[in-house]
Amino acid sequence: MSRVPKFLALTGGVGGAKLGVGLAEILPPEQLAFLVNTGDDFTHLGLHVSPDLDTLMYALSGESNQETGWGRRQESWRFIETLRELGGESWFNLGDRDLAVHVLRTERLRAGMSLLDVTRALNAALGTRHPIWPMSNEPVPTLVHTAEGPLAFQHYFVRDRCAPAVTGFEFQDVAQAAPPAELLAWLADPELTGIFICPSNPFVSIDPILAVPGVRAALTASAAPVIAVSPIVAGLAIKGPTAKMMAELNMPATALAVAEHYRDLLDCYVIDEQDQGLLEPLREAGFTAIAAPTIMLTLADKVRLAETVCDLALQHHAASM
Amino acid sequence: MSRVPKFLALTGGVGGAKLGVGLAEILPPEQLAFLVNTGDDFTHLGLHVSPDLDTLMYALSGESNQETGWGRRQESWRFIETLRELGGESWFNLGDRDLAVHVLRTERLRAGMSLLDVTRALNAALGTRHPIWPMSNEPVPTLVHTAEGPLAFQHYFVRDRCAPAVTGFEFQDVAQAAPPAELLAWLADPELTGIFICPSNPFVSIDPILAVPGVRAALTASAAPVIAVSPIVAGLAIKGPTAKMMAELNMPATALAVAEHYRDLLDCYVIDEQDQGLLEPLREAGFTAIAAPTIMLTLADKVRLAETVCDLALQHHAASM
Numbered sequence: 001m002s003r004v005p006k007f008l009a010l011t012g013g014v015g016g017a018k019l020g021v022g023l024a025e026i027l028p029p030e031q032l033a034f035l036v037n038t039g040d041d042f043t044h045l046g047l048h049v050s051p052d053l054d055t056l057m058y059a060l061s062g063e064s065n066q067e068t069g070w071g072r073r074q075e076s077w078r079f080i081e082t083l084r085e086l087g088g089e090s091w092f093n094l095g096d097r098d099l100a101v102h103v104l105r106t107e108r109l110r111a112g113m114s115l116l117d118v119t120r121a122l123n124a125a126l127g128t129r130h131p132i133w134p135m136s137n138e139p140v141p142t143l144v145h146t147a148e149g150p151l152a153f154q155h156y157f158v159r160d161r162c163a164p165a166v167t168g169f170e171f172q173d174v175a176q177a178a179p180p181a182e183l184l185a186w187l188a189d190p191e192l193t194g195i196f197i198c199p200s201n202p203f204v205s206i207d208p209i210l211a212v213p214g215v216r217a218a219l220t221a222s223a224a225p226v227i228a229v230s231p232i233v234a235g236l237a238i239k240g241p242t243a244k245m246m247a248e249l250n251m252p253a254t255a256l257a258v259a260e261h262y263r264d265l266l267d268c269y270v271i272d273e274q275d276q277g278l279l280e281p282l283r284e285a286g287f288t289a290i291a292a293p294t295i296m297l298t299l300a301d302k303v304r305l306a307e308t309v310c311d312l313a314l315q316h317h318a319a320s321m
Numbered sequence: 322m323s324r325v326p327k328f329l330a331l332t333g334g335v336g337g338a339k340l341g342v343g344l345a346e347i348l349p350p351e352q353l354a355f356l357v358n359t360g361d362d363f364t365h366l367g368l369h370v371s372p373d374l375d376t377l378m379y380a381l382s383g384e385s386n387q388e389t390g391w392g393r394r395q396e397s398w399r400f401i402e403t404l405r406e407l408g409g410e411s412w413f414n415l416g417d418r419d420l421a422v423h424v425l426r427t428e429r430l431r432a433g434m435s436l437l438d439v440t441r442a443l444n445a446a447l448g449t450r451h452p453i454w455p456m457s458n459e460p461v462p463t464l465v466h467t468a469e470g471p472l473a474f475q476h477y478f479v480r481d482r483c484a485p486a487v488t489g490f491e492f493q494d495v496a497q498a499a500p501p502a503e504l505l506a507w508l509a510d511p512e513l514t515g516i517f518i519c520p521s522n523p524f525v526s527i528d529p530i531l532a533v534p535g536v537r538a539a540l541t542a543s544a545a546p547v548i549a550v551s552p553i554v555a556g557l558a559i560k561g562p563t564a565k566m567m568a569e570l571n572m573p574a575t576a577l578a579v580a581e582h583y584r585d586l587l588d589c590y591v592i593d594e595q596d597q598g599l600l601e602p603l604r605e606a607g608f609t610a611i612a613a614p615t616i617m618l619t620l621a622d623k624v625r626l627a628e629t630v631c632d633l634a635l636q637h638h639a640a641s642m
Contacts, residue, residue: 046367046428078397078417079424086446088425096399096417103400104409107367125407 004031005193005314008186008224012037012052012205014069014239015231016198017059019309022302023196024060024130026310033131033186035179035215037200038115039142039171039208042154044092045083047102048109049154052205053119053134054101061126065095069239072098091159116180131186135209136177142204143170153204162241165248169203171211179215187218194313195219197228199294201242202261203249216265225267225316227309229294230255233272238295254278259287268312270294270305325352326514326635329507329545333358333373333526335390335560336552337519338380340630343623344517345381345451347631354452354507356500356536358521359436360463360492360529363475365413366404368423369430370475373526374440374455375422382447386416390560393419412480437501452507456530457498463525464491474525483562486569490524492532500536508539515634516540518549520615522563523582524570537586546588546637548630550615551576554593559616575599580608589633591615591626609637 007027011020011034023032037052051070058064058072065071075095084090094102101122108118114137123132144156146164156164186192200206210216219226232255237243243253251257255271256278262269269289271278282289290312296302328348332341332355344353358373372391379385379393386392396416405411415423422443429439435458444453465477467485477483507513521527531537540547553576558564564574572578576592577599583590590610592599603610611633617623 045424046431047424076397076399076417079400079420082418082421083425086421086425086443088421088428096397097403099400099420100403100407100409103366103368104404104407107409110367122407 004191006186006189006191007032007194007196007310007313008035008192009196009198010035010206010209011056011198012200013055016200016205017056018296018302019196019198019229019305020056021059021299022296022304022306025299025303026306029129029131033133035133035135035183035209037205037208038134038136039140039204040153040157041139042141042152044154045089046106048106049102050105050134053132054098056132057123057126057128060128060130063126071095092154131182133180133183135212135215136179138173138177140174140177140208140212141172142208143172145170162244166245169207171208174211175213177212179212184214184218187222192222192224193317194310195222195224195226196309197226197262199229199231199238201231201240202258203245219265223320225313225320226265227268227270227312228262228266229270229305229309230258230272230275232258233294234274256281256285259289260285268316270309270312325512327507327510327512328353328515328517328631328634329356329513330517330519331356331527331530332377332519333521334376337521337526338377339617339623340517340519340550340626341377342380342620343617343625343627346620346624347627350450350452354454356454356456356504356530358526358529359455359457360461360525361474361478362460363462363473365475366410367427369427370423371426371436371455374453375419377453378444378447378449381449381451384447392416413475452503454501454504456533456536457500459494459498461495461498461529461533462493463529464493466491483565487566490528492529495532496534498533500533505535505539508543513543513545514638515631516543516545516547517630518547518583520550520552520559522552522561523579524566540586544641546634546641547586548589548591548633549583549587550591550626550630551579551593553579554615555595577602577606580610581606589637591630591633
């Protein structure tokens with residue numbers, strides 16, 4: 001019987017989804033599953049919005065909006081324009097097509113369906129084929145502590161455009177959350193060969209996933225190597241507030257500092273080729289790291305980075321056997 | 322002190338709203354209030370939809386969709402098209418602009434605002450000026466009994482296109498409903514000079530209003546004459562299933578049968594000029610009736626019918642003093 005290596009990818013928003021697209025391109029659904037942050041989820045205008053689940057769904061189904069960098073392609077904005085005219089809250093932009101996802105998700109959750117099952121049904125309707133699991137069915141809303149007081153994540157991220165200086169993060173109700181049974185089975189599978197931490201924000205995309213009771217322990221217990229791709233390249237985040245947050249948290253905004261953040265998990269680390277100079281400091285700090293092209297503009301870029309992390313996982317896994 | 326006559330109009334959907342536009346054109350907000358059927362209201366896709374309240378709001382604000390005959394003008398359908406693609410329930414067409422009203426209403430109701438206050442806020446945002454009162458803040462969903470079993474109103478009306486033969490109607494939970502205090506004050510006002518029953522469906526637009534505890538008694542107790550405009554012209558309903566329902570209920574589909582239906586309320590009745598031949602039978606049956614042009618295609622038609630019913634009210638009210 002031939003070996004069929006399996007992989008798991010932890011992902012948050014747009015950056016993580018790019019690597020997700022590359023991985024999905026080279027691995028069939030039996031070999032690749034996604035564990036997705038839902039700490040950004042919130043109820044807005046009475047609708048349950050799951051930004052990271054949708055970002056991955058749209059990316060994998062070819063429905064991402066390339067112009068905006070978020071949301072769905074071929075989008076229109078009649079609903080939100082009208083809502084604004086009516087005096088409704090319009091700081092969170094909801095496209096007319098995107099809205100159908102939120103309305104359907106909300107209706108199904110209210111009818112008692114789990115977030116995982118809703119996610120499965122939505123992805124099936126859009127034709128994605130890989131398992132996509134929310135980190136938990138229970139809400140674990142991220143609270144961003146800032147110099148101006150605590151803010152719900154989307155108030156910080158969208159409404160206030162990440163302007164307030166962050167001082168810390170709180171994953172509310174996380175003690176009551178549980179990871180999906182599917183995840184635990186996948187992690188316990190002897191064929192599991194690699195666990196990828198996508199280049200997502202460590203604090204508000206990956207840490208919420210790791211905070212769900214049992215997840216960190218299961219990742220650590222797995223024989224598969226954990227491989228992270230740095231979201232910081234040359235001191236900057238490709239997208240989003242990661243670098244700004246690191247500065248505010250008095251961390252150097254470097255790929256090395258991200259590795260330190262993940263220290264107890266990492267088996268191998270991928271930094272960008274522009275950060276070659278960090279390979280030696282990483283080695284000195286005890287990390288196994290390589291430098292590779294990590295900027296993903298084209299599908300070819302995404303596939304190449306996916307191949308890089310898969311190869312690394314196969315090598316590490318073989319070496320540890 | 323000069324007399325400022327006040328009027329109340331009971332209305333349901335599109336036909337009633339046409340007369341409403343005519344009345345609003347000739348009477349200022351201090352002199353005209355609307356009492357609107359909410360028996361058609363339903364929760365769809367988790368959203369509270371109030372078709373008759375919206376029909377009147379769009380009509381009075383010049384936002385009616387003339388092409389479809391319902392909904393909002395300059396509408397688009399990206400949301401519902403996407404919902405259909407995702408496998409959601411799409412038999413009830415929700416336009417992208419219209420949806421903003423439903424989302425906002427639902428959010429505010431869920432936050433504890435009354436339907437009356439939500440209606441007021443939405444109408445204020447759209448610039449209508451006349452008081453518009455839902456028949457009650459409490460839901461009173463109309464159940465349509467049919468040969469095929471009971472159907473929720475919108476399932477009968479929209480999904481099943483009024484195809485099942487009706488056998489009766491039930492206004493669910495109406496015993497727990499109460500009319501707005503504003504209505505009772507308006508009805509008790511000595512300046513109240515006319516109560517108009519607009520040319521709406523008697524069974525599913527007007528009867529639900531009359532079924533709210535206290536409404537029928539307050540209308541009867543008022544010194545102001547009750548004047549109805551027949552929704553049946555030459556044996557046909559201008560719009561909607563009124564004539565079909567009458568046939569199914571073994572009533573002749575005539576303006577006379579509608580008068581009989583309202584017998585204990587009517588002080589005066591307006592039939593269409595095409596039904597002149599019914600004036601004598603109406604008189605013989607004990608009704609005070611006139612024939613007038615009631616088909617409202619243009620704004621001038623609406624204003625003319627509004628003037629007709631106001632004149633009638635003023636005459637009857639003066640005669641009874």
